[in-house]
Amino acid sequence: MHVLVIGAAGMIGRKLVERLAGSPSVLGSDIEHLTLADAITPAVPEVLQSVTAALTVDLADADTATRLTEGRPDVIFHLAAVVSGEAEADFDKGYAVNLDGTRALFEAIRREGRREPYRPRVIFASSIAVFGAPFPEIIGQDFFATPLTSYGTQKAIAELLLADYSRRGLFDGVGIRLPTICVRPGTPNKAASGFFSNILREPLASNEAILPVSDDVRHWFASPRSAVGFFMHAATMDTSLIGPRRNLTMPGLSATVGEEIEALRRVAGDRAVSLIRRAPDPLIAGIVAGWPSNFDASRAMKLGFRAETTFDEIIRIHIEDELGGRLP
């Protein structure tokens, strides 16, 4: 089996590659070739070194898609994207990578299929950014995509293309609408959503964290481990059960900042919670107010996708996967 991971150097991409390295037949049969591609050179896990090609690519380049598909991978994970803030700041770059790069990939698969029958499984990382406020309290399964960012627009367009190419049998696509990933490992970043992770990750490492919004802010979460699980399940599931609506809102946990904090208290105690410093930021509060907070994800759940159901779980997964299983 040949597996291609585009966006292999990103946070989820790296974890996905680790999972692929963890068991040789995790996708049903042995991985004989693994192609890892990203804008920066992706790391190759030792156990897969002999079968892996690590490529540094620019999805906006016309040749990239052909280069990635000429090896006719059986499973393609497409996680690469210009992120939300950058796609908003740089209109051309966002469209070139997130729309044209994705479409070029789909077209390259189609060209391969005209040469010789070819219908790979394509798993595409979409986002709840395809939805735009105002929202109902719980966003239903058939709620429309009216994004309020260029990033969300590009993801929504890629979803439509994925569904049409799949309907025509050009590949076997599954769109995975990811919740906000929490706890994001690494260091605090400037993303408006960063605080959701910061207020857990930093106190767990005995550092102070800043909370710019009020405790009653509600949002939609899943752990990095769940995100990897979504992609693995999408790669191995029976896609005949999905039907033509190929893009799925993944399950997640709807929780408030206050619930996050109480989970932190239960797992790591009052001292950890005392490291959260409240510093209200109206700008961030305003941005976050336009985000969705709760979804009906029953369709994905019926299809076997699973996420956490409590923040205690999300925190424990962070401790297991990032902190060696224990608090410092």
Add this chain to the structure above:
Amino acid sequence: MHVLVIGAAGMIGRKLVERLAGSPSVLGSDIEHLTLADAITPAVPEVLQSVTAALTVDLADADTATRLTEGRPDVIFHLAAVVSGEAEADFDKGYAVNLDGTRALFEAIRREGRREPYRPRVIFASSIAVFGAPFPEIIGQDFFATPLTSYGTQKAIAELLLADYSRRGLFDGVGIRLPTICVRPGTPNKAASGFFSNILREPLASNEAILPVSDDVRHWFASPRSAVGFFMHAATMDTSLIGPRRNLTMPGLSATVGEEIEALRRVAGDRAVSLIRRAPDPLIAGIVAGWPSNFDASRAMKLGFRAETTFDEIIRIHIEDELGGRLP
């Protein structure tokens, strides 16, 4: 005022141009330039001959969009499309015209705006083909676009682009999701939806018409006159009232074939109805079964868009606009 009509030789395009010719200041100020473009040379109304340029263009050509926008039209009606059946049969052509041609137009407007501030009103002809079965009994205002044709996919993508370009202030866009137009003038064609018009238009002209589905088939209609009215209203309305959700399901009449026939009987008598010959066609019945039949269009109605509320009205409009006001 400079007005551009792309798709000016099509059925709605021609009627729209007639309406523009009917009154010099129908869009609020006098039309000083009118550019008509289509794949076949559009007809120029006599009264506008001195101010009109009629262009034969291929939207799939890279230069077309630049050529159309370099005159900086104030109002752009974009009605051109490769139709549903052809876009399904010719994948590349459908995407080249309906997606790339539309995007090239939007980009050409953006380029003009970088040269010198420019923010035209852009009215885009979308379609209820952005929706795909299964449907609720009445399709709500926030129902998702999961098209089951490449044509519907291309229209849904263009809607997303229109909303994003409008949100960024690159132009002032309104997407008009048209109902099935009835009564279509002309001769019976092979479109699967043709019979909805044929069973009225042909008996009204004393010809036989074939009805391939049962009387209880329900669908969503507006007259050609209403369609033109939608475009005119979108060109003149206060778009600040629309908000970021720029694509509007137009009002229409939800009616069954049986209701069509009874309206025909009321307007033209039993003799007309007797010219409808029932010839069930399971293939057409199957296609039509996947089409939407009823919408909540209250948002568009609140914004001032209007359509017929009875089939009697739709038939009378056909008699007025196509048959000189009386039955033969």
